[in-house]
Amino acid sequence: MAMQNLLKFRYILLVAFLVSCGDAPKKEADPAPAKTEDAITKAAEISDEKIILFFGNSLTAGYGLDTEEAFPALIQNRLDSLALNYTAINSGLSGETTSAGLNRLDWVLNQKVAVFVLELGANDGLRGIPIKETRANLQAIIDLVRKKNADTQIVLAGMQIPPNMGQTYASEFQEIFPDLAEKNDIKLIPFLLEGVAGHPDLNQDDGIHPTPEGQLIVRDNVWDVLKDIVQKETVLN
Known part of the structure; x- marks a missing residue:
């Protein structure tokens, strides 16, 4: 890819094969921790832009899609169109649970992150992991992010x-996210897949992962919350 195109998109995709949903399409790659650190460092070296780190599973990674079709890349396009000084980094890992995410988080946070978008828990729910465990892991991730950089x-x-x-498990699972958002005074995307889940035409054949059209809606769901943060930070700086 030419340097001009690299600077135009200014995002990095860090993905792996889906563990829980069978064989992944060839468009995904298996990252190593060292490569992740290098990617984040290089993102900062490209310019002085602030980093938005999207930390999640296959929904973030863009399972089954080209890199530019995943919502973090679409967010980058939106940031660029508004001339906002941010670099979006896709640190989605297919098949990731909250426990696995917590285990790999420390080396992902080696670079200072301005905005951390936490998208984990779906694989826990699909596997029936105890609600208490999922909640504790998400809280530990939030705590570690703040320990690394309180800002x-x-x-x-x-x-x-x-x-x-x-139904009881599903209801208790859903409540994890607003409860943690309120407890920690952090922003909440009410439901990442709002307007996409349950719509066959917006999901791939597995019925779980959004199509490119579905990813556009996911982008809007994320942007509805993210826009106030990045625009406020831009004004303050």
Whole structure:
């Protein structure tokens, strides 16, 4: 890719094969921790822009899609169109649970992050991991982000699951996200897949992962919350 195109998009995709949903399309790659650190460092070296780190699973990684079709890349396009001084980094890892995310977080945060978008929990819910464990892992991630840099703005992406594990479990799972957002005084995306989940034409054949059209809606769901943060930070600086 020419340097001009690299600077135009200014985002980095860090993905791996989907663990929980069978074989992943060839468009995904398997990152190593060292490569992740290098990617974040290089993003900062490209310019003096602030970093927005999207930390999640296959929904963030853009499972089954080209890199520029995943919502973090679409957010970067929106930032560029508004001349906002941010670099979006896609640190989505397919198949990621909250426990696995917590284990890899420390080396992801080696670079100073201005905005941390936390999108984890869906795989926990689909696997029936105890609600208490998922909640504790998400809280630990929030705590570690703040320990690394108290000034980092955190955005939590809300998630819902079908009642496969029972209606009680599904309801308690859904409440994890608004409860944690209120407790920690952080921004909440009420439901990341609002307007996409349950719509066959907006999801791939697995019925879980958004199509390019679905990713556009996900981008808007994220932007509805993110825009106030980045525009406020731009004014302050």
